[in-house]
């Protein structure tokens with residue numbers, strides 16, 4: 090079994106240079122967790138994708154498939170028992186996987202990669218207003234937004250930067266002095282997006298931003314995320330189990346199964362007449378209540394005990410001996426022997 | 429019948445989150461209750477599951493008016509309703525192995541002898557392997573934990589099932605699978621269902637009828 094990332098394919102760059110327009114380029118990213126008394130967990134294996142300026146890539150999959158681990162890896166927020174392999178280059182050549190914690194904390198999180206948290210209401214401190222949250226983030230990020238000069242000048246600049254971020258996230262200025270519990274779910278979401286936008290990062294990462302929201306609110310939250318990224322050339326990587334939200338804003342859909350990206354397809358094709366090509370992705374769409382509402386039979390394998398061949402073989406209607414014996418490589422947008 | 433009659437409930441009597449709710453479920457009926465985020469539908473679900481005492485109004489279960497809630501509810505009524513919540517991590521005791529989580533209602537009602545037979549059988553129905561049953565909540569995914577919570581809700585074979593946003597955190601396939609488990613159970617036992625949620629497409633597909641929050645409450 091080959092768990093060490095294989096040599097780069099022909100398309101991989103041999104140097105950190107990222108082609109113009111690519112905000113993020115992830116190559117064969119793998120994450121393993123060492124476990125006491127149990128085999129290691131292969132949470133992410135060989136994930137490869139790129140994200141262009143202004144593009145929205147939505148990573149979908151079920152809970153436990155590794156999509157949140159992938160997000161944590163990009164932000165350097167993995168627990169101590171994690172080992173990573175592969176690379177994740179930002180446009181300026183920084184490899185997020187190779188960077189040390191000091192670099193990540195000082196120059197990446199919030200500045201080069203903005204994070205929209207999973208549950209905005211829980212992320213905001215109840216005893217402080219939205220303005221105070223935003224201004225604190227502006228001050229923490231420092232730099233030109235705070236500038237130099239006297240205390241009054243700096244305070245005015247901080248205030249202006251906070252208000253700019255709020256405007257970009259369509260957060261109403263009249264609500265800036267409210268406390269989190271005084272906000273509706275939708276406004277709490279916008280406040281969280283505004284916080285992610287303070288650092289003016291070229292890449293926003295949103296981890297399950299619609300969890301627990303009703304359909305209308307979920308649509309509003311993702312529409313706003315999309316608006317404040319596409320128009321300004323920011324790239325958006327959204328991680329979700331919500332296919333309706335994905336359909337609404339994605340340019341590209343990546344499907345993750347058992348730690349691997351098994352399909353990457355243009356959203357129009359994925360949700361349109363053609364549909365996805367990978368059997369798991371097709372099954373996932375068919376499970377929607379607006380479609381067949383039939384689940385993919387069976388359950389996913391344990392990430393600590395992946396089979397040698399295709400991880401989907403036990404559930405796949407097309408599986409044969411080749412699938413059971415040999416892991417399909419990811420080529421031309423899908424990882425399947427028979428797609 | 430499960431009858432919610434004029435139920436007003438909340439956490440501060442001056443600002444109830446549910447006002448004058450009326451909803452009646454016929455035996456074996458599956459009713460979806462649709463409402464926006466934060467409307468109070470989860471509180472009403474808790475009342476229906478005997479977990480929250482209403483300030484006003486009544487709950488009648490199969491002809492018996494409910495007078496006590498939570499630990500004050502008579503055992504015969506408490507075991508008549510199974511409940512599954514949105515967030516399995518908040519609903520499951522983190523110290524218990526999934527096996528014990530599923531077995532807990534049997535033990536709590538003096539039916540220990542049935543554990544050995546009932547738990548593996550139920551685990552199989554909800555799609556949990558034997559190895560997962562030995563794990564604790566932090567060692568499994570949200571989807572796996574929700575499967576265990578559904579098994580726990582079914583272990584006493586309740587006549588009524590209350591599912592409060594049971595699938596809101598789950599992917600499409602796990603959602604369809606868990607709804608399938610509930611529907612198989614209902615087909616076998618004739619149990620009724622109150623499914624609270626915010627996805628109109630899901631509730632329409634799942635339930636016999638869908639009631640809107642605005643239709644069943646005042647204000």
Ligand code: SF4
Nearest residue numbers: 399402405412425426
């Ligand atoms: S490789 Fe084989 S088992 Fe895997 S998804 Fe494709 S057809 Fe199915």
